[in-house]
Amino acid sequence: MCRPTHFTVSYEINPWMHPTVPTDTDLAVAQWQELHDTYVRLGHRIELIDPVEGLPDMVYAANGGLVSDGVMYTAKFTYPQRMPEGPAYAQWFTDHGYRVHTATETNEGEGDILTVGDYVLAGTGFRTSTASHTELQEVIGKPVITLRLVDPRFYHLDTALMVLSDTEIAYYPEAFSEGSRRVLERLFPDAIVATEADAVVLGLNGVSDGRHVIHNPRATDLAAALSERGFEPIGIDTSELLKGGGGAKCCTLEIRA
Numbered sequence: 001m002c003r004p005t006h007f008t009v010s011y012e013i014n015p016w017m018h019p020t021v022p023t024d025t026d027l028a029v030a031q032w033q034e035l036h037d038t039y040v041r042l043g044h045r046i047e048l049i050d051p052v053e054g055l056p057d058m059v060y061a062a063n064g065g066l067v068s069d070g071v072m073y074t075a076k077f078t079y080p081q082r083m084p085e086g087p088a089y090a091q092w093f094t095d096h097g098y099r100v101h102t103a104t105e106t107n108e109g110e111g112d113i114l115t116v117g118d119y120v121l122a123g124t125g126f127r128t129s130t131a132s133h134t135e136l137q138e139v140i141g142k143p144v145i146t147l148r149l150v151d152p153r154f155y156h157l158d159t160a161l162m163v164l165s166d167t168e169i170a171y172y173p174e175a176f177s178e179g180s181r182r183v184l185e186r187l188f189p190d191a192i193v194a195t196e197a198d199a200v201v202l203g204l205n206g207v208s209d210g211r212h213v214i215h216n217p218r219a220t221d222l223a224a225a226l227s228e229r230g231f232e233p234i235g236i237d238t239s240e241l242l243k244g245g246g247g248a249k250c251c252t253l254e255i256r257a
């Protein structure tokens with residue numbers, strides 16, 4: 001995770017960002033702290049990367065890369081404003097003894113690349129390139145399934161699809177192309193299908209440890225569906241970070257041993 005010390009909205013690279021709307025960095029830090037402390041309370045170990053001045057989106061650690069079986073596949077950002085984050089995250093992993101594979105193709109890490117058991121779901125359409133999906137598959141040796149995003153509000157896969165366990169997901173079908181919807185229906189016939197009301201508050205941008213699911217408390221239909229399936233939904237308000245277009249999952253890069 002990366003503390004949002006320098007968080008603000010000073011440019012616009014997704015439809016959620018409005019540089020004219022003021023941001024409250026102290027509130028962003030407080031909300032992020034609550035998310036951090038919740039993970040700790042649930043028994044998870046958190047590693048922190050130092051925030052870099054001038055990189056206001058660095059709080060969205062999910063975009064910093066992808067870790068699979070201890071190997072880190074670096075991010076290569078789409079927009080120049082975020083490009084320096086790629087090497088910053090790669091350096092952290094190098095310094096901490098991980099094998100780092102430097103991506104040659106454009107990708108935004110776990111923002112678009114989500115692990116579900118032995119498979120990887122990979123988004124494309126707005127940020128991450130399909131060439132990176134192929135590159136990633138060669139690096140990690142897991143099947144990488146391409147999913148096409150079609151609604152600019154859901155510009156990263158993790159804004160439209162949440163992994164709940166090694167076999168379960170929740171998603172918002174309208175965010176995907178026709179063919180990709182059919183792929184998801186085929187692979188996950190029992191998935192939780194999110195309501196539009198929950199999707200448009202980025203309710204799917206949550207984090208599950210297989211039991212607890214941390215999500216936007218405004219996603220009430222999702223919380224009910226999760227409880228019904230035996231998960232424990234935990235609402236954490238990250239409204240300030242939503243001004244940059246992200247929620248709990250965006251702030252969390254999962255380190256898979």
Ligand code: ARG
Pocket residue numbers: 013014017057060062063082110111112156158159244245246247249250251
């Ligand atoms: N402002 C950031 C961007 O547009 C938000 C990134 C959100 N991260 C995520 N994993 N969806 O790049």
